[in-house]
Amino acid sequence: MTYLAYGVVAWVFAVGVYGAIVSRNLIHLALCLTVTQSSTYILLLTLGYRHGGRAPIFKGVKLGTAAVDPVVQSLTLTDVVVSVTVIALILALALDVHRQSGSVDPDEISTLNG
Amino acid sequence: MSARQRLRGLIAAPVLAALGAILVWGLSGAPAFGDFHGAYGDLLNRIAVPQRHTTNVVTAIVFDYRGFDTMGEEFILFASVVGVVLLLRDIRKPQDSKDDAVQSDAIRLFGVLMVGVVVVVGLWLAAFGLVTPGGGFQGGVAVAAGIVLVFLAAGYRPWRAFGRERLLDPFEGGGAAGYVALGLAALIAGAPFLHNLLGPGSTGTLLSGGSMTLLNWAVAIEVAAANLVLYTEFLESYLVPHLSER
Numbered sequence: 001m002t003y004l005a006y007g008v009v010a011w012v013f014a015v016g017v018y019g020a021i022v023s024r025n026l027i028h029l030a031l032c033l034t035v036t037q038s039s040t041y042i043l044l045l046t047l048g049y050r051h052g053g054r055a056p057i058f059k060g061v062k063l064g065t066a067a068v069d070p071v072v073q074s075l076t077l078t079d080v081v082v083s084v085t086v087i088a089l090i091l092a093l094a095l096d097v098h099r100q101s102g103s104v105d106p107d108e109i110s111t112l113n114g
Numbered sequence: 115m116s117a118r119q120r121l122r123g124l125i126a127a128p129v130l131a132a133l134g135a136i137l138v139w140g141l142s143g144a145p146a147f148g149d150f151h152g153a154y155g156d157l158l159n160r161i162a163v164p165q166r167h168t169t170n171v172v173t174a175i176v177f178d179y180r181g182f183d184t185m186g187e188e189f190i191l192f193a194s195v196v197g198v199v200l201l202l203r204d205i206r207k208p209q210d211s212k213d214d215a216v217q218s219d220a221i222r223l224f225g226v227l228m229v230g231v232v233v234v235v236g237l238w239l240a241a242f243g244l245v246t247p248g249g250g251f252q253g254g255v256a257v258a259a260g261i262v263l264v265f266l267a268a269g270y271r272p273w274r275a276f277g278r279e280r281l282l283d284p285f286e287g288g289g290a291a292g293y294v295a296l297g298l299a300a301l302i303a304g305a306p307f308l309h310n311l312l313g314p315g316s317t318g319t320l321l322s323g324g325s326m327t328l329l330n331w332a333v334a335i336e337v338a339a340a341n342l343v344l345y346t347e348f349l350e351s352y353l354v355p356h357l358s359e360r
Binding site: 002004006022046057064069070072082085088092093095096 | 118119122123126130133134137138141144145147148150151152155156158159162163164169170171172173174175176180183184187190191194195197198201202245246249251318337340344347348351
């Protein structure tokens with residue numbers, strides 16, 4: 001068996017988390033979160049893969065042909081949509097923080113102004 | 115490296131080590147690559163075409179077998195767009211200005227030609243979502259990307275024809291409401307929520323999947339409008355300070 005795909009999952013996840021820890025910019029932080037989440041797409045698609053399996057689309061294909069798992073693919077679709085919308089919301093929050101405090105560095109905006 | 119960052123690294127190290135250990139432990143229990151036999155997935159691959167008359171099993175799962183989840187997903191999209199609009203809404207609107215018009219004729223020509231191509235690709239993805247790869251989510255994103263090319267290729271003034279909330283809001287709300295309405299229509303007819311009232315249709319045609327086709331289009335409209343609202347909000351919050359400086 002090959003561990004390459006699972007290695008890629010762990011690597012992408014680790015890169016995203018590392019970026020989030022050392023981040024000095026809220027927009028960079030948001031993108032690190034997206035990278036971290038991308039590892040879940042790879043994990044889901046890796047889990048559902050089958051050797052010799054086709055895409056689970058049976059247009060012009062005999063029924064019963066080996067195909068990869070369609071459930072994880074639809075979960076990945078959900079994952080992508082949620083990721084995109086949440087990132088839009090986070091970026092809007094970052095813009096608002098910049099408007100309020102004039103900075104996107106989390107260390108500089110740590111004091112709360114009410 | 116400042117003292118603060120070093121402290122942060124020290125705090126993160128044990129947490130990351132624990133997280134890494136859990137990740138490796140979890141992945142070691144995963145099936146060997148290419149050897150997955152999920153009972154649910156295999157079953158759907160076999161019954162989706164005869165049962166639902168849709169050849170794209172992934173879309174059949176999204177709009178039928180897991181249709182209720184997709185409604186939740188659609189409202190995550192809706193709620194976060196509302197959040198973005200509330201956060202970024204600014205009374206000041208960017209002034210129409212000739213300064214930001216795109217100067218290069220080559221970019222203008224190429225961009226304007228691409229608008230039509232990308233929008234048609236998006237509509238095609240949405241329309242045939244139940245037959246070939248695609249679907250409402252993918253098609254809606256592509257349609258919105260095609261329309262935002264107007265801004266990239268021609269500038270802000272032509273883009274204003276599309277990037278108006280008053281124009282987009284009914285589509286966004288209508289798409290979300292349409293999905294729920296189709297679910298409730300099934301309830302009123304005495305069937306379970308989101309039951310396929312129109313019957314499966316004939317395999318391989320634009321109307322295969324029955325109600326799924328309508329759900330697919332409701333999602334496509336909502337996703338396209340939601341993306342355009344997001345583009346509008348972010349563009350305006352960028353352009354208001356920049357254009358007023360001139």
